[in-house]
Amino acid sequence: MSMLTATVTKIVPLTDRVSEFTLHGKDLPDFAPGAHIRVQLPDGESRAYSLIRTGAQSGPPDSYTIAVQREDDGKGGSRFMHRLKEGEAIRFEAPKCDFPLDAAAPAVLLAGGIGVTPLISMATALEEAGQSFAFHYAGRSAPVMAYREALADRFGARLHLHCDDDASALNLDAVIAALGPAHLYLCGPRGMIDAALARAEAAGIPRDRVHVELFDNAQPVQGETAFEVELSSSGQVFTVAPGQSIIDALEAGGIDVLYDCRRGDCGICQCGVIEGTPDHRDVVLTADEKAAGKVMQICVSRAKTPRLVLDL
Numbered sequence: 001m002s003m004l005t006a007t008v009t010k011i012v013p014l015t016d017r018v019s020e021f022t023l024h025g026k027d028l029p030d031f032a033p034g035a036h037i038r039v040q041l042p043d044g045e046s047r048a049y050s051l052i053r054t055g056a057q058s059g060p061p062d063s064y065t066i067a068v069q070r071e072d073d074g075k076g077g078s079r080f081m082h083r084l085k086e087g088e089a090i091r092f093e094a095p096k097c098d099f100p101l102d103a104a105a106p107a108v109l110l111a112g113g114i115g116v117t118p119l120i121s122m123a124t125a126l127e128e129a130g131q132s133f134a135f136h137y138a139g140r141s142a143p144v145m146a147y148r149e150a151l152a153d154r155f156g157a158r159l160h161l162h163c164d165d166d167a168s169a170l171n172l173d174a175v176i177a178a179l180g181p182a183h184l185y186l187c188g189p190r191g192m193i194d195a196a197l198a199r200a201e202a203a204g205i206p207r208d209r210v211h212v213e214l215f216d217n218a219q220p221v222q223g224e225t226a227f228e229v230e231l232s233s234s235g236q237v238f239t240v241a242p243g244q245s246i247i248d249a250l251e252a253g254g255i256d257v258l259y260d261c262r263r264g265d266c267g268i269c270q271c272g273v274i275e276g277t278p279d280h281r282d283v284v285l286t287a288d289e290k291a292a293g294k295v296m297q298i299c300v301s302r303a304k305t306p307r308l309v310l311d312l
Helices: 077-083 113-128 148-158 172-177 190-202 246-252 287-292
Strands: 003-013 018-024 036-040 046-050 063-069 089-093 107-112 133-139 159-163 183-188 210-214 227-231 237-240 270-275 295-297 307-310
Touching: 003 063, 018 077, 036 077, 046 063, 046 077, 046 113, 063 077, 063 113, 107 113, 107 190, 113 133, 113 148, 113 183, 133 148, 148 159, 172 190, 183 190, 190 210, 227 246, 237 246
Parallel strands: 107 133, 107 183, 133 159, 183 210, 227 307
Antiparallel strands: 003 018, 003 089, 018 063, 036 046, 036 089, 227 237, 270 295, 270 307
16 A cells, blocks of 8 residues: 655644645645545554535645544544644554535535534535535534634525524434435434334335435444355355454455455455345444344444355
8 A cells, every 4th residue: 555644834722633734745636525534553453534625726736634532541543643743753544535416406414523523524515515404413512623614604594503402402303304305425323323213214215315424433332243255256254353444354364355444344255155144233224124134344243143154
């Protein structure tokens, strides 16, 4: 994987936990609304951060903008970012978009917390295209919602702020009921995503009009047990330990696996299930697809049976 290098030229605190980072570099590729970069961490791991665009641009960019929320109980990516100083360099993968926007169709954008970042670029693109859209932004309270004032100034009546601690709290039923022919773009924590997906499915919204990106990494579930995964192509069997993903188990065994998000929202790691019952933990599949158990996302999902035979 080719890596890019940029210098952190500006850091702006937006809330107590969220800071905006401006990254300047040479030969930076352009990017589509919804795209992200994966920043390299000192331990060799990487973390994905959505790219933010708030205005028109001609030609390749000379800088990127991201916003990072500090997660003190997280796996270290946000702590690394929040320790950076202006003038330091970081390395990252070129932009990739698993959360594309169809700017030719009207849209409803629904963000929860720091999940607002990719939707800012989408709202900007929709406005530039003269496309109809509504932008719903939910958070616990106004002071913790990054960009709320700038977004209100930019998008006016198209922005709807929802704070859990007052009368403006998000009403998912109302958002789904008002969707009409628009596409729905969801980004935020799993609880909000799961609730919105359930309501959209119950309302008969076609799944190809609902687009999702999670801002929560998968968390181990208490009481998890080990299970086995067999690859149908070779007959190889791998043990997946509690708290370990199928992808991690396969890679530890020398198997090259295609994946990206590792949150269960992009669908890149999806594979067929030949035998066994998956324990689905993604937001890609519909309820009917999960019940059928014929495919699964191996970055987050596990097994309800002692062994899964996968079409790999």
